[in-house]
Amino acid sequence: MSNAAEDTPTDLPGRPDLRRVRGDKRRTTIVETAVEVFGEQGYRGTSLREIARRVGISDAGLLHHFGSKVGLLAATIAARDEIDRARREESEAAGVSFVDTMREQVARNTRSPGLVALHVVLSAEATDPQHPAHESFRDRYRALRHQDDESFSRLQDEGHLRNDLDAERVGQLVTAMMDGLQLQWLLDPDAVDMARLFEDFLHLLEIPAPGQGDAAESRSG
Structure with a gap:
């Protein structure tokens, strides 16, 4: 006669691995807490010990999931990018234009x-091929280029972007401009108005200001 332990299967088909589920939940909690702490204290002011304390685990427990402070930073940036992507898709599904979605992000x-x-510091550090976040940032910018190429091509098809411009290059220029604006804003926030300068850049591309696209179509119709 077999005992109860032998009669109870541990790997039933379709049964979730509870250790993995708990690990995934813990990682999510750590990243959410890191977003909060990094947002409050910035990169240099944040210690892994403070994040671990808020999560309720040891320093070693935190490092078990992410390996290092840089690894946690990379996960935090990835989480922020995912939030931005979800907001972008939600806005577009609600009929908000691609350009207005970028305005909201700025x-x-x-x-x-x-x-x-965090983004400015880590992206600069990640230019080193040996940096643990190098591939993550390289892939991030590749995905951005692909996404922006599609979005600006669609904008061009709708008549809101000049036909003599290359949509792929415009997307790269916009990303470079936004990254540069963020750096200047961090260095001198009182002198750099990101939202206004972003709007000025769109004006140079002859992209209509908010509410002007429909008016232009009405005049041309």
């Missing part, structure tokens, strides 16, 4: 200096 960035600083 406005959100002005309210999140800690996260903006």
Whole structure:
């Protein structure tokens, strides 16, 4: 006669691995807490010990999941990018234009200096091929280029972007401009108005200001 332990299967088909589920939940909690702490204290002011304390685990427990402070930073940036992507898709599904979605993102960035600083610092460090976040940032920018190429091509098809411009290059220029604006804003926030300068850049591309696209179509119709 077999005992109860032998009669109870541990790997039933379709049964979730509870250790993995708990690990995933813990990682999510750590990243959410890191976003909060990094947003409050910035990159240099944040210690892994403070994040671990808020999560309720040891320093070693935190490092078990992410390996290092840089690894946690990379996960935090990835989480922010996922939030931005979800907001972007949600806005587009609600009928908000691609350009207005970018405007909203610039406005959100002005309210999140800690996260903006994280992005600027980590992206600069990640230019080193040996940096643990190098591949993550390289892939991030590749995905951005692909996404922006599609979005600006669609904008061109709708008549809101000049036909003599290359949509792929415009996307790269916009990303470079936004990254540069963030750096200048961090260095001298009182002298750099990100939202206004972003709007000026769109004006140079002859992209209609908010509310002007429909008016232009009405005049041409």
